[in-house]
Amino acid sequence: MTTGVRRAVRSLVAAGAIGAALCATAHAQMTLDRVTIGTGPAGLLYSQIATALTSIIQDKTGIPSTARPHGGTSQYLPQLHRGEILLGINSGLDASSAYLGKEPYPQAMDGIRAVLAIAQANYSFIARANAGIETVGDMKGKRVVTAYRTLALFDDVNRALLETAGLTEEDITPVAETNVPDAIQALTSDRVDVTAAILAITAHREADAAIPGGTRVVGLGPDDAPVDALQGFHVGILEPGPGTVGVKEPTKIAIYDSYLNTGVHANADDIYEIAKITYENWAAMQKAVPALRGMTADDLVPARISHPFHDGAIRYFREIGLWTPEHDKQQAALLKQG
Structure with a gap:
């Protein structure tokens, strides 16, 4: 073996040793054998987010990581509460209701904790663009989907949207559908005049393409x-643009936060690392899931939190300056309620 070859071999061995050491360091920071994130049905937004995040976590730590779809997001909230699953994605409304034991949850799940806000979804009513319905006040007397049989929590949301214009369900003809895609299909088939919907999801885009003149x-x-x-x-303003559907001019809508959640039982160092990995790789998350491109990394800690954060996440976000005295105040108030 020549001197040059020996030097090359030694360099490769050293590089391998350094790589192994770095991998070992990454593993040493986390106590987990596996990372699992509970999501709603495969193919929907939460599943897409979890798939992207588990890929990044596995790449950065070497720990096997998977997204686990469920029929509904409420199914794994009890598992988070009991510490049977590490992570899950839920709307802030759902997580808050479970934490406090509000309907439809029969008892409080005060073991639920937030890691970070992982998505912001736009929500409002949609109508046929040629129907002349531009604001909620124009919906009086119309057939409107205001209830989802599998998403009872959003019934209150839909009533709140009506109330922004001083309307109640007595001012319209309320209609119930199974879920959001079915509600949008009811608009497409002209069974209703208006439906509440998560905006720009696949079902909305398909309806916009199928309905003559599109949606509004x-x-x-x-x-x-x-x-x-x-x-x-x-409340926020949705601007027209290539990522929007049915938006003719700046339009006032509702925006809700969805959270990456865990349980109080989770190791603080593990949750610290997951929060850090997500924040530092937010650009990669946005590249993998275009729906996240409206959020900045700093939006992972909202100004108004819906349920308590995990101590490990608080430690990380405090270190980088996102956790404020106002967050401490909210955290303390939420813990007293639990």
Whole structure:
């Protein structure tokens, strides 16, 4: 073996040793053998987010990581509470209701903790673009989907949207559908005049293409208070653009946060690392899931939190300056409620 070859071999061995050491360091920071994230049905937004995040976690730590789909997001909240699953993605409204034991949850699951806000979804009513329905106030007397049989929590949300224009269900003809895609299909088949919907999801895009003239996102009324009173919701303005559907001009809508959740039983160092990996690789998350491109990494800690954060996540976000005294105040108030 020549001197040059020996040097090359020694360099390769050294590089391998360094790589092994780095991998060992990454593993030493986490106590887990596996990372599992519970999601809703495969193919929907939460499943897409979890698949992208588990890929990044596995790449950065070497720990096997998978997304586990469920029929509904409420199915794994009890598992998070009991510490039977490490992570799950839920709306802030769902997680808050479970934490406090509000309907439809028969008892409080006070072991649920947030790691970070992982997505923001746009929500409002939609109508046929040629129906002349531009704001909620124009919906009086119309057939409107206001209830989903499998998403009872959103019945209150839909009533709050009506209240922004001073309307109640007595002012419309309320209709119930099984879920959001079915509600949008009811609009496409002309069984209803208006439906509440998560905006720009696949079902909305398909309806916009199928309906002559397309769809129109219905603007909320002038009173923001009913929406702002909902846990995890706030009012925002949706601008027209290539990522939107049915938006003709700046339109007032509801926006809700979805969280990556865990349980109080989770190791603080593990949750610290998961929060850190997500924050530092947010650009990669946005590349993998275009629906996340409206959020910045700093949006992972909302100004208004819907349920308590895990101590490990708080430690990381405090270190980088995102966790504020106002968050401490909210955290303390939420813990007293639990």
